[in-house]
Amino acid sequence: MTWFKRLAAETLAPLVKKTADEVEAMMVKPPNPEMGDIGFPCFSLAKELKSAPPKIAADLAGKISLPEGGVFTEAKPVGPYVNFVIDTVYLAEKTAGVALADPKAWGNSTDGKGKTVIVEYSSPNIAKPLGVHHIRSTMLGAALARVYKTRGWKVIEMNHLGDWGTTFGQLMVAYKQQEKEHPNQAVDVHSLLKLYLQYHAAADGDENLADEARSWFKRLEDGDPEAVRLWKIFRDESVKDLKKLYARMNVHFPEEGYKGEAFYNDKMDATIDRIERKGLLKESEGAKVVDLEQWDMPPCIIRKKDGATIYATRDLSSAEYRHDMYKFDKSLYIVANQQELHFRQIFKVLELMGYDWAKHCEHVKFGMLAFGPGVFGESAATGSTRKGRVIFLEDVLDRAVEKARALIEENARSEEVTNNIDALSEQVGVGAVVFSEFTQRRMKDVSFTWEKVLNLHGDSGPYIQYTHARLSSMMRRYGKALPSVPNWRLMQHPAVKELFIKLSEYQDALESAEKENEPSLVATYLLELCALFNRLYTDKENHRFITDNAELTSARMGLVEAIRLTLAHGLGILGLAA
């Protein structure tokens, strides 16, 4: 849409004595396609010209001369607006035509060429299974990484694992106790969670155990072989389980992306040195801090009074490391908005350290997930592992897959479906869960309900997948190669034009998703595209895609294929199987 908005602005600019940029910024899409395809509001000219907007619109429209066979077929006054009507054939060529000519390139852009972005996301504490709430950062981050990739950026995905800290000392205590009875106990995220809960049940009020855990962690920090051995087992097994679950959701970090907190242990002293050399480090209540009072923030603690570092220090080190390593143009942290203050402090400290790239770091925050009424009792509740209020992400996926399977069994009409029911249920069920993450803008809190996350109808992932399947099925039934240039002249139906307009907006949706770090915009777009198509499709009395007229059919199937390509691309961005 931006390109024809631009063209309309250029024809209008000299007539209103403004630059094309100014005019372009003012132009809007009319609420109703019959009014035109792109409009210019005349209100702001009223004062200057001492005339009423509708009159200005009429005058302006009269002065516009459109060349025969050009982009626009008409420029007409509609109330206080001057509206342009695009030539459908031209529009079709620029959308479906482009998609069909190079299907692999459709949806991609080179706008981000030469730029590098770091996307840090998911970042769970390991040694326990992922909870549902982890879906937020994980899916948001994975989708954003794909948005940036398709926009031409080089993307580095980082999973800042919580793989260090006294928790590991606690696990070692519990593990060692078990070891006496079960020398070769199996380790996975669920058994680790059991160890964790076991430790806390036993340690409640028992200072000896707490000391023991601290001492195990100290041994780990000092490089004690047994502690390191156990830590490695815990970490490796956790990561293994993590990757299995990620794979189901189409999340794939590169190996270099698994740099958890432990990775930065040996880099923090140097970071602290640099902070000190800048004269930023102060002693406060026994701790070493960077004072941020001038910026109305509490101090950023760099070293605790016992000399240990804290997560702020690790985030500073990781930021330095990432910039050294990748020279990023942008660094995104996909982390819940609880951490808002923390990141403001970190970015400010980086700035004070003299890094001008600090301004390229951005906290992409999102609202928290709470459990809606009915999930744990009658009222809403927040998650709490200790109180047993956890829902594992894996269980959510499994339940959705089960529900999808029932639906597929009910509707299966070919052997192809029944033979692939495992894979299909997985794609649809997981798709439903993943998509539910994109049904609202990220800043809103999410109220988890089974009903919402298992939704297979209406505004849902399966709705889009279903529409894609339907389009694919039509292409199979058609069974012929499309002509290199379909006769778009035959495609003058208003509903068809609306679809071409919609296709022209896909690139804009991706661009906004990038600019706002908001993947939900892609989801909203896809839902609208599907709704438009399905409406036309079900109007079987007036409009059929496959007809007796070969030329007409090939043009209509060209549109079908272009929509299919768009849905496939968009689903891919969001991490759903098509």
Add this chain to the structure above:
RNA sequence: GCGCUGGUAGCUCAAUUGGAUAGAGCGACAGACUACGGAUCUGUAGGUUAGGGGUUCGACUCCUCUCCGGCGCGCCA
């Protein structure tokens, strides 16, 4: 108290970043398959956009005050 953030139909959310008649899904009700996949589609009901004031030709959108919710505010992450 201060900071961030949200408040739109019974419920869950959109709204071209200040434009034209505030739109979808779920739920309710009434409908649509002898032909391209009914996981779909059509229609009806449902709104003082939390509330007041302001700016503007024009406000869900910007400013301001108030109310309600979420999160955060020194050695956990």
